[in-house]
Amino acid sequence: MNWATKLIGGRFHYGWLVAAVVFLVLLAAAGTRATPSVMMVPLEHDFGWSRATISLAISVNIALYGLTGPFAAAAMQRFGVRPTVLAALATMAGGVALSSLMTAPWQMILIWGVMVGGATGVAALTLSATVVTRWFTTHRGLVMGMLTASSATGQLVFLPMLAAVVEHQGWRAVVLIVAAVAAVVLPLVAFLLPERPADLSLRPFGEPHDAPVRNEAPKQNPLAIAFGTLAMASKTRDFWLLFFSFFICGASTNGYVGTHLIAMCGDYGLSEVQGASLLAAMGVFDLFGTTLSGWLSDRFNSRVLLFWYYGLRGLSLMYLPHAFGIDFFGLPLFAVFYGLDWIATVPPTVRLTTDVYGKDAAPVVFGWVVAGHQLGAAFAALGAGMLRASLGTYTVASMISGGLCLIASFIVLRINRRGEVGAAASAA
Known part of the structure; x- marks a missing residue:
């Protein structure tokens, strides 16, 4: 890791390379x-x-x-971040590659779900x-905005290409390509991702030079950390406001549009490539929108932005x-x-969470x-698939999803309104 630090020198903080990795x-x-959204119709x-069966596997994956x-x-x-991410990437690459052999719905649920x-x-x-x-x-x-936008960029880079591969080579070729991409990222994490700035004798970007250096990992079991933090946070109203507003966020993005838009386009006579290209175009605009949102959340009230x-x-x-x-x-x-x-x-949701519960x-x-x-x-993902299977259209699912978003726009205005910042942070 020292060679990378020397290469960058003092002109460029290593945190930016970490963010890039x-x-x-x-x-x-x-x-x-x-x-899976590209594979739905081919499977x-x-x-x-049925589309409901495939949606079940996708819903398990999402959950x-x-x-x-x-x-x-x-x-x-x-x-540590590095060993945890390396284990995840290896599992991801292996599981996706293994799915090229599946022939039954339970195998898709086990592997992809x-x-x-x-x-x-x-x-x-x-x-x-x-x-x-x-x-x-x-x-x-x-x-945070730039990292979040990587999800949109992922669709921009992958979906049209994967949809074209599905049309000409079939879905099995797609899963092998995706597995290879996950495997390529492994060495970058292994060689370029340190745990903390202190490991390189650095402070976080923008932190004063006289701030104390912290480099201690908690000694608790991860299960104890996760459930202990949940026990602390669940006693506050803000946690549930954040939780349910983000529940609606997921229902109206990954679950509905991300899973079903390509299939929905097929209902109107559009091909998988056309549907994937529409998602990719949305990814381009989200790349700008989410990055801009991050910039705005550094400067404006996060509750108002979320509204x-x-x-x-x-x-x-x-x-x-x-x-x-x-x-x-x-x-x-659209x-x-x-x-x-x-x-x-x-x-803005990350900003509100940090404001209420503290950095640690x-x-x-x-x-x-x-x-x-x-x-x-x-x-x-599951509900829209069931509605489509029973009604033959996605219209009702679209209206339900839109109505939930309008409800969320008012829920978020109540977050962090009662000065819980200090109390929650000290409790953490």
Whole structure:
């Protein structure tokens, strides 16, 4: 690790290289998580599996992705970021490659639901929150925004290519490509990702030079850290406001649009490549929107930002069923409007979590909040699939998702309104 420090020298803080490595890890995980949406229609055709059956495997993946978060954050505190992430990437690559041999629904649930869902839950938002709080004192919102935007960039890079591969080579070629990408990131983490700034005799970026250097890992078991933090946070109202607002965030993004938009496009006569290209276009706009959101969260009231994000997202989802009937402007307008707002909620949510619970406890608390996000996503992935199977259309699911977002826009205005910052931080 010293060679990298010498190469960078004193002109460039090593924290920015750490952020770049984590961005690539999240990029690979995002591509992995996006893959089932490209596989849905081919699996339906190849094996005769219903869309509800495939959605069940995806919902298990999404749920475990979220439930792994707090335990992953605790494991990073106890055992270190590097070994935890390396184990997750190896599991992810192996599981995805193994799925090329599956022939039954239970195998998809086991591999994509359990193995891949748990592994991607490590390379997730809790990893971003851990790295940002360790390596940055200033520009936290901006860095969190850029790391969060990696999910959008993952779709931008992977989805159109994967959809084209599905059309010409089949879904098995897709899973082998995704497994290879996850494997390529392994050596970058092994050689370029230290645990803390103090390991390189550095302080977090923006921290005063006279601040004390902290380099102690907690001695508790990760389970004790995760559940102890949950016990502390769950006694406060703000935790539940964060949890349920993020539940709705997950239901209206990963769970509904991320899982079903390509299949929804097929209902209107669009190909998988066209649907994937629409998601990729949304990813481009989200790359800008989420990065801008991080910059804004460093400067403006996070509650007000979240009010607008959820409200505008709700309106865009209610517009979606009508967009397919509008020539030329319909879907592009939705892609721009929804894309800018897709996961822009993450930086202000992390900022509020850190404000309420303090720098040390925030990554694990946010892990539990992300669990709510992914439970919401799992609920929407399965629920939308069942509604589509029974009604033959996604219109009702779109309206429900949009209505939930409007409710969330008012929930977030109540977060951190009663001066719990000091009390919660001291309790942590």
